[in-house]
Amino acid sequence: MQSHPRRVHRVPFPAHQGRRRDVLAARRSWSPAQTPSLDGTNGPGQTRDVSDSVRVAVRVDGVVQGVGFRPFVQTLAGRFGLAGHVGNDAAGVFAEIEGGRQAVADFLVAMREQAPRLAVVERVSAREITRLGETGFRIVPSLPGDGARTLVSADSATCEDCLRELRDPGDRRFRYPFVNCTNCGPRFTIVESVPYDRPSTTMAPFPMCEDCAREYHDPADRRFHAQPVCCPACGPTLRLLGAAGEPISSTVDMLRAGQVVAVKGLGGYHLAVDATNEAAARRLRSRKHREDKPFAVMVPDLAAAAALCEVDALAERLLTDRRRPIVLLPRRPGADVADSVAPGNRRLGVMLPFTPLHHLLLAGISRPIVLTSGNVSDEPIAYRDDEVRARLGRIADAFLVHDRAIHIRTDDSVVRPFRARRQLMRRSRGFVPEPVRGEFPRHILACGAELKNTFCLAKDRRAFLSHHIGDLENYETLRSFTEGIEHFQRLFDVHPALVAHDLHPEYLSTKYALERDGVELAGVQHHHAHIASCLADNGEDGPVLGVAFDGLGYGTDGTIWGGEFLLAGRAEFTRVGHLAPVPMPGGTAAIKQPWRMAAAYLDAACGARVPGLDVVRRNESRWTSVVSLAHRSVNAPPTSSAGRLFDAAAAILGTRDVITYEGQAAIELEQLADPAEHGTYPATIVGTPLTIAGTDLVLSIVDDLRAGVPVPVIAGRFHNGVAAAIARACAVLRERTGVATVALSGGVFQNLLLLERAVAKLERAGFRVLTHSRVPANDGGISLGQAVVAAARDR
Known part of the structure; x- marks a missing residue:
């Protein structure tokens, strides 16, 4: 050398x-x-x-x-x-x-x-x-520095060594619900600043006893410099309290009796009930105002998970990963969970215990439990002890609390297996704040979207994508958004000079960006951000043919996009194709009432000859007026949204006229579809930019309905038709552009049946296909895409 x-x-x-x-x-x-x-x-x-x-x-x-x-x-x-x-x-x-x-x-x-x-x-x-x-x-001792450049570990599930101590009657930490070591336990949720030392965490109020201090200072011990180290003599304590604050003796007895218990976890409170108890599950739904959205279920081990769901080798790895996410898996027929846990859903969200407390609970009750976010629907998860009774007092019958503070809230992460790798649906506990690599010449804040919001702070070669924030329409969620940005700025020493935001002027995240003083602003088109996030997820620069299918996003022409084909790199894009626009009667009302999109699509496809379908009869009193809105373009903005096309198909097939949570109609349409069906509906593709006639798919649905074809078969053919249209459109665009790599992004691609069929058809056509694995395809990945686009333009 x-x-x-x-x-x-x-x-x-x-x-x-x-x-x-x-x-x-x-x-x-x-x-x-x-x-x-x-x-x-x-x-x-x-x-x-x-x-x-x-x-x-x-x-x-x-x-x-x-x-x-x-x-x-x-x-x-x-x-x-x-x-x-x-x-x-x-x-x-x-x-x-x-x-x-x-x-x-x-x-x-x-x-x-x-x-x-x-x-x-x-x-x-x-x-x-x-x-x-x-x-x-x-x-040697830790040294202070001028800028925080180190990374903070994510929270991690209890390791096997600590579990052995938890279960050993001879160990001084026997059944202690806060056992942890260097290899496991709370990290991100308790860190206040760096370097990561005990005084900079919420463990600071708990001085170590002599035994713990001896372990902490012994380099040969696995608890050497484990900042949350503690034991029953010196650490946090657990209490079970009734609604009025009175002590109660047994959480397990409460759960077995069908009661709702608020349980303090790593990143916030959960609401728990016996998952086999139908009355308890219904009671929780009613109190939480969560009518249909599935609950997650926690089980004690892999054997219990396999009794409820199909668990292959990949699913096993995901379930036992140190992050312990919720894993969406195919549900076994006759799985022993109450019908109200995941009504009408062929998949079940399952997770294994990730704290010693959860292990103790599951061992005590000996059956699966529902463990869902501690909130009223549409609010952020409760995590502060001083507010939990006010926020959850009308839901929970008891509160299992402890005195170790949570510094920052984090919901559970949600993943699913796809083609031999993990695909994230929600990136939060266990994954955050691990960074995504990139190049960011200046410090950047990207403010994300309105729904499923995350923010992203980036500098040098790292982008710190936040935990799941939620829908910013709620004040508490907006406060969580602003507090989270301030915390990340301190923790990672980021001082944004460039602030990226969505183009939609009414998004609260956009308004927040516009109100920041002393920064340069960078507006990023919603669907370009989707594709850029997929590029970053895969370490690619482009150009690619980006297929961005979602519910809606503000287009550069001022219309509502959502079924887009983009020739895109990190810095720039060109809109080279889209679904043919249809009116969205009633504007946002059409999002919550999918039958309105059925009316718009049927009117566009059939005109005055709309057949006497059930969807028309169910909404007969309002049908004519809604179609009139579409004709007159009064409160009926045109949209190319793929999400709204799925809504229309779902309403026509009778799955859902009114939704209770975002994307519900499309999710239920996927559940309805026969995965064994391989028939395909055609769709006309014409023009430059090319347009795909979604009305052709709707006409095929109508023809098959009138012919008596079973609804699951029709739903399957619709999915196949959309996948085929994607592949055909990309083939046309490859001829025009010479680009043979396709990136799939947007919330519609959380539909696993559509994703599988689209990827298969594209690969058979000779395309290289990029999908998400490290960040969500939905709007949870938008902020990363905004940061990537802003940085690429900056360079």
């Missing part, structure tokens, strides 16, 4: 015996891959060859604090017979390593490849510095 002449500059770096000293940062570049194997180096059991000894200054970037990285480095150094030190600072982990050249090279490789369970090593950089002839290796 040779040194190369270059400009020398002096960089402060932690030194031997805790001093700061300047080193020649560029005296020699260090690349283990270029280091030849040498005999007589300082590996395990070898004699140190001083003539071949080197000392390197090491910087480790990523999630490397609060995950046992320093004791790991110390142990690793001992294994390779190396000297030096390791410590934390605001940027991550620093170290100086001295020993034989090959041993140091092997050490650097092992540092990345054998990192602790919760660590995410993004980069290991090293440069050679002056040897000190040091012996021994030590962990």
Whole structure:
């Protein structure tokens, strides 16, 4: 390895015996891959060859604090017979390593490849510095810094070692609901600032007892520098309280009796009932004002999950992942859960326990429990102890509380298996705040969309996508949005100079952006943001043929888009195709009443010859007036929305005239469809930009209904028809543009049947297809796309 002449500059770096000293940062570049194997180096059991000894200054970037990285480095150094030190600072982990050249090279490789369970090593950089002839290796105190550049670990499910202690009657942490160690437990939800040390977390009010302090300071112990470490003698305590605050003895008895219990988790309160008790599930629905949307179910182990759902190898990995998300899986016929848990749904959202408290609850009740967000529908999850009774007092019969504060709320994450990998539906607990890699020359804030909101803060090479915020129409959710932005700005030392926002002038996220002082604004079209998020998710730059299918988004022409074909890269896009627009009678009323979209599509397809369908008869008193709105373009904006096309099909097939949650009609249409059906409805594709006639699909539905074809078969043919239209349109666009990579994004692609059929047809046509896996396809990924577009234009 040779040194190369270059400009020398002096960089402060932690030194031997805790001093700061300047080193020649560029005296020699260090690349283990270029280091030849040498005999007589300082590996395990070898004699140190001083003539071949080197000392390197090491910087480790990523999630490397609060995950046992320093004791790991110390142990690793001992294994390779190396000297030096390791410590934390605001940027991550620093170290100086001295020993034989090959041993140091092997050490650097092992540092990345054998990192602790919760660590995410993004980069290991090293440069050679002056040897000190040091012996021994030590962990030095954390150093303050001018800017927070280190990463914070996400919350992680209880590890097997802690579970063994939880279940061992001889252990001092037997049945203690807050057992944790370096490999598991709360992280993001308790962190107030960095570096990640106990005084900077909500564990600060709990001084460690002697036993815990001994573990905390012992590098050989798995609790070495585990900031939330505690035990019954010094840690948080659990209490069960009635509605009036009176002590109650048994949570398990309450659940078995069909009562609703509010349970404080990692990122907020959940509402729990016995999942096998129909009356309890109905009671929870009524009190929570959640009429139809499925509840998630927690089960004690994989065997219990397999009794309810089909669990293959991928599903097993997702269920047991340290993040413990809710996993949407095919439901087994006769699964032992109440009908009201997930009415009419072929899938069930299942999760395994992720805290010691959940393990104790499930072991005690010996049956699945509903565990749903602690809120009234459309509000954010409750997480502050001083507000929980006011917010949940009319829902819960009892409150299982503790005195460890939650610093920031996080809902459960939701995933599903798709083609041998995870697909995120909601990215929150367990995933946040892990960053997405990119290039961001200036500090950026991206404010996201109105529904399923997330925000994104980005700088340097990282984009920090927030936890799920929710729908900003609610004041409490808007407050959560603004508080979350302030917290992320402090935590990751981001000072936005550029603020990206949606083009829709009435989105509250847009209004927030416009009210920020002293920043440059960047408006990003909604569907371009969808495709850019898919590009970032896959580490691609484009150009691609982006298919963005969702409910709605403000177009550059001032109309409502939602069934879009874009020739797109990160910085720019051209609209090269779309679904043929139809009126949206009543505006937002048509979103909540899908029969209005049925009226618009039937009128566009059939005119005055609308057949006597059930959807017409069910809404006969209002049908004519709604069609008149469409004709006169009064409060009936034209839309190319794919979501509204699915709504129309669902209403015509009788699944849903009025919805109780966003996307319900389309979700139920997917549930209705026969997955074994491979018949396909045709759709005309013409023009430049090309347009797809959704009315053709509607006419085919009508013809089959009148012919007596079973509704599940019709629903299946409709899905296949949409997938075929996507593939045919992309084939036409490939001929026009020469682009053969397709990116699929937008909330409509949460429809697994449509996604599977579209990807299969595109791949058979020779396309390379990009789909989401690390961020949601729905509006939860919009903020990342906004940040990516803004940064690309900035460059």
